[in-house]
Amino acid sequence: EAGVVQSPRYKIIEKKQPVAFWCNPISGHNTLYWYLQNLGQGPELLIRYENEEAVDDSQLPKDRFSAERLKGVDSTLKIQPAELGDSAVYLCASSPDQRGGDTQYFGPGTRLTVL
Amino acid sequence: AQSVTQLDSQVPVFEEAPVELRCNYSSSVSVYLFWYVQYPNQGLQLLLKYLSGSTLVKGINGFEAEFNKSQTSFHLRKPSVHISDTAEYFCAVSEYGGAQKLVFGQGTRLTINP
Numbered sequence: 001e002a003g004v005v006q007s008p009r010y011k012i013i014e015k016k017q018p019v020a021f022w023c024n025p026i027s028g029h030n031t032l033y034w035y036l037q038n039l040g041q042g043p044e045l046l047i048r049y050e051n052e053e054a055v056d057d058s059q060l061p062k063d064r065f066s067a068e069r070l071k072g073v074d075s076t077l078k079i080q081p082a083e084l085g086d087s088a089v090y091l092c093a094s095s096p097d098q099r100g101g102d103t104q105y106f107g108p109g110t111r112l113t114v115l
Numbered sequence: 116a117q118s119v120t121q122l123d124s125q126v127p128v129f130e131e132a133p134v135e136l137r138c139n140y141s142s143s144v145s146v147y148l149f150w151y152v153q154y155p156n157q158g159l160q161l162l163l164k165y166l167s168g169s170t171l172v173k174g175i176n177g178f179e180a181e182f183n184k185s186q187t188s189f190h191l192r193k194p195s196v197h198i199s200d201t202a203e204y205f206c207a208v209s210e211y212g213g214a215q216k217l218v219f220g221q222g223t224r225l226t227i228n229p
Contacts, residue, residue: 004158031215042119042205042219043159056216091158100209101147101166104217106158 002026004107006092012113018080021110025074025094032069033104034077035091043091049075079112087114117142117208119220127226128196136191136223138206145211148189150180153203153222162204165189176200201227 005024013019025032030051035043046065048056051072060067064083069075079086089109095102122137140146147166151159163174170182180191189206206220 040124040222042207042222043217044219045216048214048216056214093158095215097215100211100213100215101164102215103161103164104159104215106151106160108156108158 004092004094004105006090006107006110008110009108010111010113012115013082015084015114016081018078019082019112020076020078021090021092021112023075023077023092023107025092026105029094029096029105030072031095031097031102032075033093033095034067034075035093037089037091037109039088046077082112082114084114087112117146117210117218119206119208119218121204121206121220121223123223124221125224125226127228129228130198131195133194134192134196134200134225136204136206136225138189138191138220140187140189140206140208142187142208142210144213146208147211148180148182149207149209149217150174150178150189150191151205151207151219152176153205155202159205162191196225196227198227198229200225 032049034046037043047060049069067077091109093104093106095104118141120139128134149164150162153159163172165172165182173179203222207217
């Protein structure tokens with residue numbers, strides 16, 4: 001079974017430039033998550049999707065961040081414009097359902113460096 | 116709201132020694148508890164989780180954890196570590212009966228010395 005796929009793995013951009021990250025979850029997983037992981041910290045949830053619906057985006061900075069999950073499968077997270085403080089690892093995860101005890105399966109992440 | 120505190124940011128141990136990584140949580144409701152491991156340049160992988168029932172939970176790679184409700188703790192243990200256990204370990208909680216919203220601790224870096 002293929003795991004969660006993310007691309008690119010690494011991205012270096014200048015500040016004020018746009019950037020996008022792509023995630024393909026495990027087949028059949030209805031719930032998809034985007035997390036932000038700062039250096040030396042645990043992941044923090046940005047947004048959670050149930051199929052194509054964003055059911056929790058309370059932690060997403062909506063002035064510069066946007067996300068979509070068309071057709072309820074893969075997802076894209078965008079930052080426009082990027083700031084120096086956005087340098088971090090962006091993790092995508094998926095789970096079969098959104099029940100509290102479900103295991104989340106994580107992708108390898110995209111490491112963003114903003115210069 | 117829930118919060119998680121991992122009491123040690125770094126834990127160095129010698130190979131084949133036992134190890135304990137400490138995790139305390141705060142919540143006004145019952146919770147599910149998780150331990151994830153993150154190897155360098157990889158995503159997080161589930162080690163074990165506590166949902167209900169027996170408070171001693173066994174996971175992969177010889178790890179186990181014990182849920183202590185009175186002390187609001189979920190410490191991770193392994194009786195004999197290997198070089199390959201060198202990684203970052205994260206404790207996490209989610210609300211019992213609620214949606215799957217994980218709240219993570221800051222992580223503990225486990226370093227195994229030969």
